[in-house]
Amino acid sequence: MESQQEVNPVFLQQLRELDIPEEAAKQALLHTQNVSAEEAAMYYFNKLENEEEGDEDLMxxxxxxxxxxxxxxxxxxxxxxxxxxxxxxxxxxxxxxxxxxxxxxxxxxxxxxxxxxxxxxxxxxxxxxxxxxxxxxxxxxxxxxxxxxxxxxxxxxxxxxxxxxxx
The missing domain is CATH 3.40.1490.10 (Bit1)
Structure with missing residues (x-):
C-alpha cells in the first residue's frame, strides 16, 4: 500500500479553489486518507465549525x-x-x-x-x-x-x- 503522507494534487487544487488554506487542505486530505476532495472538504468545514467558534458566534x-x-x-x-x-x-x-x-x-x-x-x-x-x-x-x-x-x-x-x- 502506498504511503498516505503525500496528498493528491488534484484534490489539493480542488480544496484550494474552495478557499481552504493550503496547509489546512493538506491536513484534511491526510486525515481523510486522500479518499476525495469532498471528504476532505467536509472534514475541514466540520472541524472548523466545531473548533473555531464559541457558542455566541455561530458560523x-x-x-x-x-x-x-x-x-x-x-x-x-x-x-x-x-x-x-x-x-x-x-x-x-x-x-x-x-x-x-x-x-x-x-x-x-x-x-x-x-x-x-x-x-x-x-x-x-x-x-x-x-x-x-x-x-x-x-x-x-x-x-x-x-x-x-x-x-x-x-x-x-x-x-x-x-x-x-x-x-
Missing part, C-alpha cells in the same frame, strides 16, 4: 444547489449561481433578523459552497425542508429551476444539504 454559510439534470455549461452554471447569490442577498434585506444574519455571514468570511442537486423535484424538496427550518432561500427559475440558494447557521444548513456532493 453561517450560503449554499447553492445546482440542478444537474439540466446539463448546463460552466458559464450558465456560474451565471445562475450568481443570480441565486444576488437574489438571496436581496431577500435578506427584507427582515431585520435576516439582515443581521447576512451581516454575520459576511463578517465571518462569507462562506459559499456549490453542491449538486438531482433535478427540479429535488431542489423543491430541499427548499421546502429549508423553509420548514426558517432558513432563507432563493430559487432561480428561468423556465426551469436551475439553482437553489440557502443561507443560515452552518449546522442548520447541513441538516438540509449535508449529504450532497460538491459540484
Amino acid at each position: 453561517f454559510k450560503m449554499v447553492f444547489v445546482v440542478n444537474m439534470e439540466l446539463s448546463m455549461g460552466v458559464g450558465k452554471v456560474a451565471a445562475q449561481v450568481g443570480h441565486a447569490a444576488v437574489g438571496l442577498y436581496q431577500a435578506l434585506q427584507e427582515k431585520n433578523s435576516w439582515r443581521e444574519m447576512a451581516w454575520k455571514w459576511d463578517h465571518a468570511g462569507a462562506k459559499k459552497i456549490v453542491l449538486q442537486g438531482t433535478n427540479m423535484a429535488h431542489l423543491l424538496e430541499l427548499q421546502a425542508l429549508a423553509m420548514s427550518l426558517s432558513l432563507p432561500t432563493k430559487l432561480v427559475e428561468p423556465g426551469s429551476c436551475t439553482v437553489l440558494a440557502i443561507i443560515g447557521e452552518e449546522e442548520m444548513v447541513n441538516n438540509v444539504t449535508g449529504s450532497l456532493k460538491l459540484l
Whole structure:
C-alpha cells in the first residue's frame, strides 16, 4: 500500500479553489486518507465549525444547489449561481433578523459552497425542508429551476444539504 503522507494534487487544487488554506487542505486530505476532495472538504468545514467558534458566534454559510439534470455549461452554471447569490442577498434585506444574519455571514468570511442537486423535484424538496427550518432561500427559475440558494447557521444548513456532493 502506498504511503498516505503525500496528498493528491488534484484534490489539493480542488480544496484550494474552495478557499481552504493550503496547509489546512493538506491536513484534511491526510486525515481523510486522500479518499476525495469532498471528504476532505467536509472534514475541514466540520472541524472548523466545531473548533473555531464559541457558542455566541455561530458560523453561517450560503449554499447553492445546482440542478444537474439540466446539463448546463460552466458559464450558465456560474451565471445562475450568481443570480441565486444576488437574489438571496436581496431577500435578506427584507427582515431585520435576516439582515443581521447576512451581516454575520459576511463578517465571518462569507462562506459559499456549490453542491449538486438531482433535478427540479429535488431542489423543491430541499427548499421546502429549508423553509420548514426558517432558513432563507432563493430559487432561480428561468423556465426551469436551475439553482437553489440557502443561507443560515452552518449546522442548520447541513441538516438540509449535508449529504450532497460538491459540484
